[in-house]
Amino acid sequence: MSASDYAALTPGSLPARLGGLDLLTRRIGPAEGWQVEEVGDGNLNLVFILRGSLGAAIVKQALPYVRLVGESWPLPLKRSFFEYHALQRQAARDPGSVPELWHFDEAQALIVMEYLSPHIILRHGLIAGKRYGGLGERLGQFCARTLFRGSDLSMKAAEKKADLALFAGNIELCDITENLVFSDPYFEAALNRHTPGLEAAVARLRGDLALKVAAQHLKMAFTSQAETLLHGDLHTGSVMVSERDIRVIDPEFATYGPIGFDIGMLMANFLMACLAQPGHAESPGARSGYQSWLLSVTAAVWTSFEAEFTRLWREERQGILYQATLYEDQRHGLASEIARGERLGAIWRDALGFCGVEIHRRILGLAHNADFERIDDVALRAACEARALALGTALIHSRHTLSGTQALLDLAARVNTEDHL
Amino acid sequence: MSASDYAALTPGSLPARLGGLDLLTRRIGPAEGWQVEEVGDGNLNLVFILRGSLGAAIVKQALPYVRLVGESWPLPLKRSFFEYHALQRQAARDPGSVPELWHFDEAQALIVMEYLSPHIILRHGLIAGKRYGGLGERLGQFCARTLFRGSDLSMKAAEKKADLALFAGNIELCDITENLVFSDPYFEAALNRHTPGLEAAVARLRGDLALKVAAQHLKMAFTSQAETLLHGDLHTGSVMVSERDIRVIDPEFATYGPIGFDIGMLMANFLMACLAQPGHAESPGARSGYQSWLLSVTAAVWTSFEAEFTRLWREERQGILYQATLYEDQRHGLASEIARGERLGAIWRDALGFCGVEIHRRILGLAHNADFERIDDVALRAACEARALALGTALIHSRHTLSGTQALLDLAARVNTEDHL
Structure with missing residues (x-):
């Protein structure tokens, strides 16, 4: 069938066109x-x-x-x-x-x-202040399973290379990520927009040379570290939830990239949800308990990822990397555990960096998120966003040294009490 | 034409089969x-x-x-x-x-x-003790030009992704590198062989857990860091030289991989050529000046790579990474130079690691090199190889901290005076 056969569906045409299935x-x-x-x-x-x-x-x-x-x-x-x-x-x-x-x-x-029912988009639930049991745990598990099993840690080398080649064709959607996430936020790109009142914060960010260097190192990691098949756009708008079920949707940005990318993007969106809460609070401070819950979800994404990645490392490491032949079979199981810890350390550092750029681009780039956009009070929105920008910068700068989830939560909790306009 | 049409040429059949071209x-x-x-x-x-x-x-x-x-x-x-x-x-x-x-x-x-004439394989020249003017400089330049221009620093993103997909098909030759370079030397793999007398050195190496971890981190970098089109097998047997000309041949292992890979492999082969010289000396110490020259060539590979990479970074950085839009156009040329220095630092660290594994696999794996193999005195060969093994281990362990070419040469010169059997 040629491309010219394509026709966009409408509610009117849909039954006739799909009724024969x-x-x-x-x-x-x-x-x-x-x-x-x-x-x-x-x-x-x-x-x-x-x-x-x-x-x-x-x-x-x-x-x-x-x-x-x-x-x-x-x-x-x-x-x-x-x-x-x-x-x-x-x-x-x-x-x-x-x-x-x-x-x-x-x-x-x-x-x-x-059709998932009675599911709603997770982001909408978070704006409404709803809690979902096991949320961070399930999403961390999803990351571990999909990212581990799509990598050379698990796949046959020939199959991984074939998939790498297949998804290398997803050029235009990668181009969106490459530009909109990693470059546009850091200069006055044509498609950018930001909330009035953020001017000083934006000027500081765009004048931070080390930040602009780090963002491009992260971009190179995204374009070159073909470690696993990413979801590629794993924010809270790509997750559907009900009281009893959690599903991930919309992986059209899928490409081979760094294991830390999906995890960092997901953590960024929970951190933004947290920092946006003052804009949705029924009364001042009414959402502070909910903010703590969102921080715990952020941490759970990582700790759950780490636990499941560890389980898979020990039970399903059948790829060409860190082979049992070299380690366990030589009574060097300790080397396998050292390698796992160091590998998780590298993923954590990458994830923090990607987390930072995702926060920046959702506030300064083209594609904003409803967490902030639905705050009608522009001054309040700018105040929330300025805190998020500062947190993003802090995460990028400290990604090589930040010790773990508690340190991450401490930064987020601190920035939430400060004025960063 | 189907695969069944293939027939290996012989000197007898060649004129009839190619005479029509x-x-x-x-x-x-x-x-x-x-x-x-x-x-x-x-x-x-x-x-x-x-x-x-x-x-x-x-x-x-x-x-x-x-x-x-x-x-x-x-x-x-x-x-x-x-x-x-x-x-x-x-x-x-x-x-x-x-x-x-x-x-x-x-x-x-x-x-x-x-047909290159009067060229010979560089490795043979090095065994014979010949010097070639500008050797390290030219090869460093070759690395810079091919590796920079095959990367997202230079290419259009769509073309780079298409080439990444194309060369991802080179599965079986990558498999050779993945196994023979990064894994086999570190355990008793079936295809391994080594010079008698090395047993203690080999046991130390295979008992070094941190080394076995690092080798697999480097393997993951090789399989995942799809930064540029590598030659993939850039040793001194893949270089042809005359008094006036230097050419690189045999890139059948070509694949997308880390920029530091070719450079590290090349440096490894000059370092091995250096440490093998006692086995080719006309009399004890007769090759010591030549050893110093080989160390200077090793250093020149890097310094020349660095200089040419820097020139290309400043003059030809037209890809999607570290764009002038973000840096020079914003009067942040300093950021571009910071980024270049940090990127070169990462390439240096990778190169040292790949240098170490290449040394190990040429002595312990399947594919040995003539530098050592042509030393008839088995005890002398083992002594030279043991020094090289120790140097390889040192480079892998110190790759994140070794400060530059002088520090590298100091390690090689030191190991050359010691007994590492």
Whole structure:
């Protein structure tokens, strides 16, 4: 099928175009009874909820441009192909972590999958002040399983190299990350915007030469450290939660990159959720307990990642790195544990750096997040954002020396009490 | 053409099979007058010198197995494809650094190229005690140009990702490096062999847990740090020299990897050449001045790499990393220089580590080098090799702290005076 066959779906056209899919009608009922609602609130794609007499489905279709910006910024449909392949791998590497995949149409750049209900986007829950049991633990586990099992620690070398080559084709979405995350925030790029009142904080940040150097070292790590298949965009808008279930969605930015990337991005989004809480508090201080909970979730992401990574290292290290042949089989199990500790140290340092740049770009770049955006009081929003910027800078500068999660929480708690405008 | 059309050339069959190539007959004369000699002394391939009435050519053909081992170790013909593509890129990135390419036949896995005369393999010259003006300088320059220009510092991101994907197909040759360089030397692998008398030194090395950890960190860097297109096997047997010319050959191990890899491997081979000299001396001490020269060449590889990398950083940094937009254009040229210094520091540390493992594997693994192998006196050979092993270990352990080339030379000079058996 050629690219010219592609046509964006509408609620009106959807039943006629997908009604012939047996797999879909068996699960949700015949097309005559379908109700279709377009619900996409992300930056890039169309998302439809499709309800039938027997059940519901999600239909996600890529648009040939960036939805947030419009047709002036074309973006290839092929991202849907990478999303589908990433979802497949995540489902295999951490069963139950992503929506069940029902159908993929490459030419139409559409994926049909399980409709998660009564799930909501995690970010919305965090703005509303909701708590979810085991949240950080589950997401840390997801990171460990997908990142360990997509790397040379686990895969056959030939399969890892084939996947590296496959996902190296996800050029345009990597380009977005490369520019929007790692470069734009650090100079007055055309697509940037920031809350009025942040001018002094922004000037300090953009005048910090060591920070600008570090951000580019991190960019080089992102473009060159092809350690594992990343989700690539693992923020709290890419997680769906209910009281009993946690799922990860939207891996269209998937690419091979550093193990610390997804973890750092996730921690950044919990830290931002925390620092944004004064803007959502019912009364001054009403969210301080909730802020502490968000800090504990941030820490749990790491501690859970570390624990599961350790378990996998000990039980599933079947790749070409740190082989048992060299260690355990030579009665040098201690060397294996030394190597694991040092490797986790390197991942931690990377994660702190990526955490810092993710915070910066969500406040200074193109793609902001609702945690801050939904604070109507502009002065209050700027005050919250300035604290987050300062924390991001601190994490980048201290990434080689910060000792662990408690030190990280101490920094965040401290910055939360200060004026960084 | 299918793989079954492949047939290994022989001196007898070569004129009939290549005599129809116009490009070749124009350059070296008609096939009727050709004289063919098989001269391959490497580990993997057939190499023919083809002499005609007008000139000469080299015909290099891959065999479907490892020549050093035999048909029991199959190796895909496709390595010839990667060698050809690597040679093309090296020729473009550092004109005049490789033999001129005349013809490539993918199905026959053969490359026809310029015959270099009166060049000899550099390693043979070093064993004979010959000096070549500007040797380290030229090779350092080659590393800087090919490694800088094959990276995200220089290339368009999409082209770099396409090349990363292309060379990710060079699976089997990477597998050789992954096993033979980074793992086998550190345990009693089946293919290993070493000089009698080294037993105590080998036991110390294989009992050094921190070393075994570091070697695997370096292996992970090799498999994951996809920074640039490497030569992949840049030892002194991959360099041809005359009094006036220096060329690099045999890049069939080409893959994306860490910038420091080629540099470290090259330095390792000069250091081994140096430490092997007592085995080639006409009388005791007769080669000590030559040893000093080899140390100066080792240092020159790095200083020349550093100087040329610096020039390219300042003049050709057109890739997506450390962009002028962020630095020079913001009057933050200082940040660009800080970044360059830190990046060179990281390359230096990597290079020292790779230097160490390359020394170890040439003495303990499958593929030894003539520098040591041609020392007939087994006890003397073992004494030289033990010093090299100790130096390799020292470089790996001190790679994060060793201050520069002088410190490196001091270690090598010191080890050369000691007994490390």
